[in-house]
Structure formats: structure tokens, C-alpha cells
Amino acid sequence: MIHITLPDNSVKNYEAGVTAFTIASDISEGLARNVLAAKVNGEVWDANRPIFNDASVQLLTWNDEDGKAAMWHSSAHLMAEAIELLYPGAKFGIGPDIENGFYYDIDFGSHDISDKDFGKIEQKMLELAREKQEFTRKDISKKDALDYFTKKGDEYKLELISELEDGEITLYESGHFTDLCRGPHIPNTGVIKAIKLLKVAGAYWRGDEKRKQLTRIYGITFPKKKELDEYLVLLEEAKKRDHRVLGKELELFTFSQQVGSGLPLWLPKGAQLREKLEQYLKQVQKDAGYESVITPHIGNVNLYKTSGHFQKYGAESFRPITTPVEGEEFFLKPMNCPHHCEIFNYKPHSYKELPIRLAEFGTVYRYEQSGELHGLTRVRGFTQDDAHIFCMPDQIKSEFNGVIDIIQQIFTALEFNDVLIQISLRDPKTPEKYIGTVENWEKAERAIIEVAEERGLNAKIEYGEAAFYGPKMDFMVKDAIGRKWQLGTIQVDYNLPDRFDLTYIGADNEKHRPVMIHRAPFGSMERFVAVLIEHCAGNFPLWLTPDQVIVLPISEKYQDYAEKVLSLLKKHEIRGLIDDRSEKTGRKIRDAEMKKIPYMLIVGEKEESDEMLSVRKHGGEDLGAMNIGEFAQLINDEVKASMQKK
RNA sequence: GCCAGUAUAGCUCAGUUGGCCAGAGCAGCUGAUUUGUAAUCAGCUGGUCGGGGGUUCGAAUCCCUCUACUGGCUCCA
Numbered sequence: 063m064i065h066i067t068l069p070d071n072s073v074k075n076y077e078a079g080v081t082a083f084t085i086a087s088d089i090s091e092g093l094a095r096n097v098l099a100a101k102v103n104g105e106v107w108d109a110n111r112p113i114f115n116d117a118s119v120q121l122l123t124w125n126d127e128d129g130k131a132a133m134w135h136s137s138a139h140l141m142a143e144a145i146e147l148l149y150p151g152a153k154f155g156i157g158p159d160i161e162n163g164f165y166y167d168i169d170f171g172s173h174d175i176s177d178k179d180f181g182k183i184e185q186k187m188l189e190l191a192r193e194k195q196e197f198t199r200k201d202i203s204k205k206d207a208l209d210y211f212t213k214k215g216d217e218y219k220l221e222l223i224s225e226l227e228d229g230e231i232t233l234y235e236s237g238h239f240t241d242l243c244r245g246p247h248i249p250n251t252g253v254i255k256a257i258k259l260l261k262v263a264g265a266y267w268r269g270d271e272k273r274k275q276l277t278r279i280y281g282i283t284f285p286k287k288k289e290l291d292e293y294l295v296l297l298e299e300a301k302k303r304d305h306r307v308l309g310k311e312l313e314l315f316t317f318s319q320q321v322g323s324g325l326p327l328w329l330p331k332g333a334q335l336r337e338k339l340e341q342y343l344k345q346v347q348k349d350a351g352y353e354s355v356i357t358p359h360i361g362n363v364n365l366y367k368t369s370g371h372f373q374k375y376g377a378e379s380f381r382p383i384t385t386p387v388e389g390e391e392f393f394l395k396p397m398n399c400p401h402h403c404e405i406f407n408y409k410p411h412s413y414k415e416l417p418i419r420l421a422e423f424g425t426v427y428r429y430e431q432s433g434e435l436h437g438l439t440r441v442r443g444f445t446q447d448d449a450h451i452f453c454m455p456d457q458i459k460s461e462f463n464g465v466i467d468i469i470q471q472i473f474t475a476l477e478f479n480d481v482l483i484q485i486s487l488r489d490p491k492t493p494e495k496y497i498g499t500v501e502n503w504e505k506a507e508r509a510i511i512e513v514a515e516e517r518g519l520n521a522k523i524e525y526g527e528a529a530f531y532g533p534k535m536d537f538m539v540k541d542a543i544g545r546k547w548q549l550g551t552i553q554v555d556y557n558l559p560d561r562f563d564l565t566y567i568g569a570d571n572e573k574h575r576p577v578m579i580h581r582a583p584f585g586s587m588e589r590f591v592a593v594l595i596e597h598c599a600g601n602f603p604l605w606l607t608p609d610q611v612i613v614l615p616i617s618e619k620y621q622d623y624a625e626k627v628l629s630l631l632k633k634h635e636i637r638g639l640i641d642d643r644s645e646k647t648g649r650k651i652r653d654a655e656m657k658k659i660p661y662m663l664i665v666g667e668k669e670e671s672d673e674m675l676s677v678r679k680h681g682g683e684d685l686g687a688m689n690i691g692e693f694a695q696l697i698n699d700e701v702k703a704s705m706q707k708k
Numbered sequence: 709g710c711c712a713g714u715a716u717a718g719c720u721c722a723g724u725u726g727g728c729c730a731g732a733g734c735a736g737c738u739g740a741u742u743u744g745u746a747a748u749c750a751g752c753u754g755g756u757c758g759g760g761g762g763u764u765c766g767a768a769u770c771c772c773u774c775u776a777c778u779g780g781c782u783c784c785a
Contacts, residue, residue, distance in 0.1 A: 165780095176712055177779095263780030264711025271782045275711055278780070306778095310719075319758080319776055378709095378783090426785085431709050432776090434783065446785065536785095548785060586785045617742040644742070652746035666744060678745060 067118040079112040083249055086121050096123045096285075098248045099132035106132065108199055108246045124285050134159035136197060136236075136247045137187075137254055137283040138166045143195075143239035144186035145279075149173055154241065155218045155267055155276050161544065163282030167265050169218065175277050180259040183279075187257050194252035195237035199245055204228035207242065218267065218276075254283045256290035300542040305595035306437040312600055312658065314591075315438060324435040324442030326588060331608040336587050338606050340423055342475075343447055343583065346468055352421040352449055357401035359425060363391040368561055369400040370497060374530060380429045398424035399555075399580060402450040403562040406576075411566040416576065417453035417461055423587070424448045438592035439547055445587045451579040452564065455505070461579055462513045462535075462552060469537055469550040469583045475704065476594060476603065482538040482546065483519050485510055489526030496530055502556035506577075507533045510554065531557040537585075542596040549585040549593060554578075600658050601680065605701045611638035612659045614650040616666030618642075623670040627663060627690060634694035638663075655680060661697070 066074050066085060076085070082100030086093045086109070097109050101120040106128045113119070122129035138157035141164075145152050149170055157166030168175075202210075204223065210233070211219040219242045223231065234243040236251065248254075258281060265278035284290045301307065309315050314332030321327060328336060344354070363382055366372035375396055382391035395401065402420045411418065425445045434440050451461050473481055487507050488496055496503065510533055514521040521535065528534060537550035555578040558564075565573040584590035594602070604610055611631065615624040624640045631638065638659070641650045647664060654662045664676040668687075675693050677685040688696070 174712085178713095261779050262712055265781045266710080269782075271710080275781075277711070280780080317776090323776065428784080431783065433709065433711095433781085435777090440784070444785065448785095551785070582785070584785090589785055614745090616744055619742070644740095646741095646743045646748060647745060648743090649747055650745090655746055662745080664744065668744090676744080682745080684745070 064113065065116045066113070067116075069118075069120050076113075078114045081112055082107065082109040082119055082121055085119060089121075093121065093123075096253075097121050098123055098126075098129040098253065099246045101128060106246050108132075108197065109249045110196070111199060111246070131159045132246050132248050133253065133285070134164040134283065135245075136251065137257070137281065138164040139197070139234065139236055139239060139241055139243070139247070140187050140190055140195075140251055140254060140283075141183065141259075141279065141281060142166050142168070142241065143190055143237050144183050146239055148183060148186055153216045153218055156222070157241075160280075163260065163280060165265075165278050165280045167218075167267070167276040167278045169274070169276050175262055175279070177259075177262055180262075184257050184259055187254075190237055191251040191254040191257070193237060194250045196250045197245075197247035198235045199247075200233045200235065202231050202233050204231055207231050207233065210240070211242070253285050256284040256287045258282055258290055258294070297543065300544075303542040303596050303599040304437075305439070305541075305592040308595050308600040309438065309592075311656075312595075314595070322442070323432065324430060324440070326438055326441055326443070332591070334608045335602065335606060336591060339584070339587065339590070340447070342606075343468075343472070344421075346471065347419075347421050347449065350419075350464060350468060351417075352419040355402065355405055355420045355422050357395075357398065357405070357422060357424065359395055359427075360392045361395055361401060363393050365400045365404070366393050366396075369397075369403070369558060370531070370561060371396060371400065375428070378429060378431075380427055394427040395424070396426055396428045398422055398426065398446065398448045399450055399558055399578070400562070402448075403558055403564060403578075406450075406452050406564055407562060411452075411576075413454060413566050413568045413574070416566060417451050417457050419449055419451045421447075421449035438588040439541070441588050444589070446582045447584040447587065447590075448580070448582050451581065452559075452566075452576040453579065454566075454574070455577050458506075458509045458554065458577055458579070459513055462509065462554075463517070465552050465579070465581045465583070466513070466517065466519075466535075469552075472550075472583050473537070476597070478539050478597060480540065482540075483514070483521040484527070484536045484538060485514060485521050485523045486527035486529070486534050486536065487523060487525050488528050488533065492526070496528065498531065498557040498560070503533065506554035506556055510535055529553055531555050539593050539597070541593060547589055547593055549590055550583045551581065551585060553580040555580055601660075602658075603704050604660055604697065605704055607658075607660060609638050609657070609659050610636055610697060611661040611663055612650075612654045612657075613638065613640045613663045613665060614647060614654065615640070615642065616647055616664065618644065620665050620667070620670055624665050627665060627675065630690050631694060631697075634698060636694060636697050651678065661693075663693070 063075050064078050066076055083094060083097060086097040099122045100107050100109050101122060102113060103117050122132065124130060124133065135158060138159065142154055142157055145168060151171055153169040155167030158164065204226065207223045208220060211223065222242060232244060233240050234245060234247055260280045260282060263278045264275040266275050267273040282293065312331065313329050314335065315329055316327050318327060360383060363372060379396060380394050382393050384391055405420055406418065423445050425443060427443045430440060430442055453461050488503060532553050532555040534551055534553035536548045538546045538548050540546055559575050559578050564576050566576050568574045613624040613627050615621050621642055628638060628640055641654065651662060658680060660680045662678040664678060669675055674687045674689050676687050677693060679685060
């Protein structure tokens with residue numbers, strides 16, 4: 063007999079070898095039908111894997127993340143099985159579950175797969191799912207595993223197995239398909255009722271650009287058809303808040319094939335929005351002791367040779383600009399830091415001056431790979447809200463804290479609540495990838511980790527994600543369809559100060575090396591605006607939105623009054639426009655709604671004679687009539703309220 | 709850069725297996741209408757069918773190539 067402890071702390075006795083499925087059956091038939099996997103002593107197991115010792119068991123269903131994962135991982139096997147039947151000879155790489163669904167990397171040989179083949183594969187999968195194929199776990203020796211996949215001729219699995227230890231290798235068999243797999247899986251394929259293959263893409267084997275590209279097929283499955291339909295509607299809805307769609311609709315930015323790929327053109331309304339953001343951050347930075355500097359868009363190649371950027375990025379950049387002088391070359395700046403280092407260097411500094419914080423909205427140019435470009439989130443010319451802090455080593459922590467204050471203030475003001483924080487450190491296995499001494503790296507990494515701990519930040523540490531010149535802390539936000547984008551960044555740099563031989567005179571009258579902190583709270587104006595658009599679905603906060611109000615005269619007769627209203631509002635720092643078209647009010651309201659203008663001010667005979675406005679909020683709320691002063695007060699209070707939140 | 713797609717008017721899209729001067733709605737322009745909380749009516753303008761090359765009696769439609777865009781991979785703010 064063994065003791066099974068359930069989440070409610072009740073303990074049940076079972077014969078050794080009991081499965082989670084049996085335990086579920088004991089509780090209720092419905093639960094047995096819905097159980098997908100089980101957490102056994104904290105580890106996710108198959109629902110039909112025998113338990114031989116005392117254990118705490120939590121049954122997992124579709125409502126648990128781990129339950130979904132088991133289902134999607136099993137769906138990847140199901141897809142592989144269907145593909146093996148439809149395309150004999152296909153070889154399989156890896157097929158994990160992901161945040162929303164699963165994928166499988168497959169080598170189809172000479173066969174080309176496109177989304178036109180999805181229907182056929184989905185059909186086959188459904189067919190196989192209905193067979194209620196059971197997933198069977200088998201422990202296997204390394205030798206037998208190698209034999210099996212050698213016979214099958216799957217070099218990808220062989221490579222994976224060769225890296226595993228004997229004794230930890232398991233296979234899972236379902237229907238006609240056997241896969242190298244650690245599990246866990248759902249009891250049988252019967253629970254998979256709705257299947258949708260979503261996209262096909264090339265993916266390098268093991269993520270290595272130099273290795274073969276396999277065909278990756280993404281898909282998602284659900285236990286109910288209705289849930290699939292709801293998911294697809296959700297995806298459609300998300301597409302409507304795509305910044306590229308809204309950017310066009312709201313006339314914020316555009317691109318031109320003539321100007322070039324990845325080079326955004328900011329339209330008047332977009333520029334207005336961006337300027338508001340810049341003004342806001344400039345004020346915050348001024349208050350925090352930053353000084354503005356301005357540097358050119360190009361720099362001599364030697365500058366980047368000194369900084370190391372040329373060696374690192376030269377080959378993948380825009381090519382150097384030549385001049386009439388033989389051998390003279392300039393580079394479009396890919397970073398602002400070298401220029402700022404030279405600003406620091408223009409005169410000797412005393413320790414009493416530090417920290418020196420140099421800020422610039424600096425436009426940089428990077429020749430991103432063509433396939434990387436993406437709306438405003440990934441472009442070739444962009445403006446960083448950059449600043450470099452030159453400080454003494456013992457000031458790092460307080461400076462780091464100051465920067466996090468600014469970043470958090472911004473994210474709070476714009477209501478970015480779901481921010482992921484990542485600390486990127488060296489990959490200890492490849493020290494040759496980084497420049498700078500081990501000692502300095504350790505110092506910097508320790509400072510970042512300490513700050514995060516002291517502030518209680520929920521930060522995730524990633525090894526091998528650091529920049530080549532130093533460790534960093536990044537702030538990431540998801541876009542409309544769940545892709546993560548890095549916005550704010552803080553990077554410690556012990557390297558550039560060395561390369562540029564930056565020094566300050568200490569209290570001991572000796573030269574010392576300052577530490578440099580790179581930081582950009584927005585990251586770049588382009589990416590930040592893109593993510594902001596998606597975050598608020600184009601309904602910008604009142605203080606930021608290009609047009610705060612639109613005056614809608616009922617007819618031409620009230621045009622003069624409309625103009626009077628607008629000019630009075632302008633005196634209260636309220637910006638907007640008049641819809642003076644010869645259209646009905648209903649039409650003007652509709653168009654203003656589409657433009658997502660926060661306040662519509664309807665003026666007709668009644669309003670004119672009483673010096674009033676009829677106020678309608680975006681979305682339909684009728685605030686009734688009020689006079690111009692009252693309305694101005696309302697707007698300015700709302701703006702002030704959001705500013706205070708900052 | 710790689711894999712797979714897409715490219716028709718300012719925007720969103722039709723254009724059947726290659727066959728009459730390439731269509732619609734919205735936007736724009738002109739006129740009528742003077743309007744009260746999500747689309748007033750009529751007329752008109754607007755397209756080298758992304759660029760180039762080819763196959764064909766004939767190409768928006770088939771093939772090649774370049775460019776841009778989309779979804780991934782790799783990379784990155």
C-alpha cells in the first residue's frame with residue numbers, strides 16, 4: 063500500500079502501481095474524462111504512469127497550464143504521426159509545446175510544404191485522434207534507442223540521443239508513431255477534438271544558422287471545437303490592434319519603397335505623439351540630473367575602431383561613407399556611446415563632478431537583415447532615448463536604481479502593467495565572446511543582481527544573453543499577438559571607458575577609470591510607439607493623443623461658434639480640430655469615433671445661444687451640456703491626474 | 709540572410725480553367741442638402757494590375773528574376 067496525498071491534504075491509500083487516472087476515476091467519472099496529466103511530487107507525469115511510492119498528486123486538466131502543455135506536446139506527436147503517414151520518409155527534429163500550441167521541426171526531404179497542405183494534415187490528425195491512441199512510455203537503453211533511429215534513418219533523433227545519458231532515455235509510442243521523448247503525455251488522443259495548423263516556417267536545426275533548415279509547422283489544439291473558434295476570433299481581434307494597421311488608420315507613420323526598407327516616415331500626427339513623449343521624458347530626465355547633448359549622425363570609422371563596434375558590426379552594417387580624401391571613411395552611427403565618450407573626454411574630470419549623465423535622443427542606423435524588419439518595432443533607422451552615465455564604481459548601484467525609477471515611472475504613466483524584466487549575463491561557457499576582464503564582469507553582474515533583489519523586482523536571469531561589452535537589464539512588453547519586444551534597457555559597461563581611456567581625478571589626486579552605464583527607458587521611439595499603439599489599441603492617454611477634441615457644428619450656421627470654441631480651448635492648452643464638412647451629425651460622430659478622438663463637442667443653436675458645449679466621450683458616453691470653462695477644467699484635470707500618476 | 713506566402717485605384721478587396729476598353733465599396737473632387745449623438749443623395753476623377761524579362765495569336769492570370777510586404781528561423785532597440 064502507498065499513501066497518495068491530494069492537494070486538499072486528504073490522504074488516500076492505493077496499491078503500489080496506481081495511476082493518476084485511477085485516482086481521478088475514484089473521485090469522479092468526469093474528472094477521469096478530463097484528466098490530462100498529473101503532478102507527482104511536483105513533477106509532471108503521464109496520467110497513466112504507475113506510481114510506486116508515497117506521493118503527493120495533483121491531477122491536471124485543461125484548466126492547468128501543465129495540462130495544456132501535455133495536451134499540446136501530445137498534439138505535436140499526433141501531427142508527426144499524421145505527417146509520417148502522409149509523407150513517408152519525413153525525418154523529425156524536435157516538437158515541443160509552446161505558449162499557445164505546439165510545433166514540430168521536420169525534414170521533408172525534397173518535398174515542399176506550404177499552408178495549402180494544412181487541411182490534409184489536419185484531417186489526418188483528426189482521424190487519428192478519434193482512434194483514441196494511447197501514449198505508452200518505454201524506458202530504453204541508449205544502444206537500443208540508437209539502433210531504432212539508425213534503422214529509421216533519422217539523423218536528428220540520433221544526434222539528440224547521442225547527447226543523452228544511458229538510463230534516462232524514454233520513447234513514447236502512440237498509434238503508428240514512436241518518438242524519442244521525455245514526456246509527459248495525455249492518456250490518449252481522444253481528448254483532442256479541434257485542430258488548427260497555424261503557420262509553416264523555416265527553422266534552423268538546433269537554432270544554428272549554419273546548420274540545415276527544417277520545416278517548422280505550428281499548430282494548436284483544443285478539447286472543444288468552440289474553444290478553437292473563440293481562439294481564432296481572439297487572433298482576429300488582436301490583428302485589429304496591430305500598430306501597422308492602426309498606424310495607417312490613424313495616420314501616424316508610413317513607409318516608402320523609394321525611401322527604403324525599414325526607414326519609417328513619421329506623419330504629422332505620429333510626429334506630434336512622438337514629440338509629446340520626448341518632451342515628457344526630457345522633463346523627467348532634467349529633474350533627475352541629466353544634461354542634454356547633441357552629436358552628429360556620422361562619425362569617423364576610427365571612432366568605431368576605438369569603440370570596437372566596427373570589428374563587431376562592420377561587416378553587417380551600412381557600408382562606410384567615403385570622401386574625396388583618399389582613405390577617409392565615415393560610418394553612419396549604429397550607437398551613440400562612442401560620441402558620448404568623446405564628449406566626456408573633452409576635458410579632465412574631477413570625482414566631484416560624477417556622476418555625469420549625458421542624454422540625447424540619438425538617431426542610429428543599423429543594417430538589419432531584411433527578414434527582420436517589422437513595422438516600427440524593428441527598423442533600420444531609429445531614435446534611441448539614449449543616455450550614458452559616467453560614474454565611480456561605488457555609484458553604480460544608486461545610478462542603476464535611479465534609472466529603474468525612471469523606467470518604472472514611464473511604465474506606470476502609460477499603464478504597462480505586464481512588464482517582463484530580464485537580467486542578461488555572460489554565457490560562462492564562451493568567454494571569448496565578450497570583451498573586458500572577468501573581474502570587471504563579475505563586479506557588474508553582481509551589482510545588477512543586487513539591485514534587482516533589493517527592489518524586489520521579479521527579474522529572470524538569462525545566461526549568454528549579455529551584450530558583448532557588458533551585462534544588462536531589459537524591460538520587455540508583449541505586443542497584440544503575444545510577441546515579446548524589448549523596450550527599456552540598462553547596461554553596465556566597463557569596456558568602453560577602457561577603450562576610450564576615460565579617466566577622472568580622484569580624491570587621492572590619481573587618475574581613475576569611470577564606469578559607464580548605457581540606458582534607454584523607451585528603448586527606441588519607434589519600438590516604444592509601436593508597442594504603445596498596440597497596448598492602448600490606438601486610444602492614447604489624453605495628455606499624449608494628437609487631437610484631444612473635435613468640434614462638431616450641427617450645420618454651417620454654427621461654424622463661427624465652433625471656431626470660437628476651439629480658439630478658447632487652445633488658450634487652455636487643449637488641442638483639437640473642427641469637422642466643418644457639410645455632413646449630418648451622425649456621420650461626423652461616426653468618423654470622430656473611428657479616429658479615436660477622446661472628446662466630441664457638438665455645437666448647434668442651443669449651445670451657441672448659451673455659450674455651451676454638448677460633450678460626448680469616445681465610446682458613446684454623453685456628458686451633457688457644459689460651458690467652455692467647465693469643459694477645459696475637465697480636460698485639464700484629467701491630464702493632470704495622469705501626470706500625477708507619473 | 710534563410711524557409712513559406714503575398715503584391716490589382718489613397719484604403720479594403722472582386723477579377724472563375726489565360727480571351728471584349730480591369731471592377732466594387734470607402735476616401736477624394738463637384739453639386740444638391742443645412743443636418744442633434746456611429747455612414748444624406750447624385751455625378752465625376754482616379755490603375756504602366758509592384759519593376760524587369762520570357763512563354764503565347766493573346767497575360768492581372770503561366771514561367772524566371774528583382775523589389776517590397778506578411779508569418780516564422782537566425783539576429784536585435
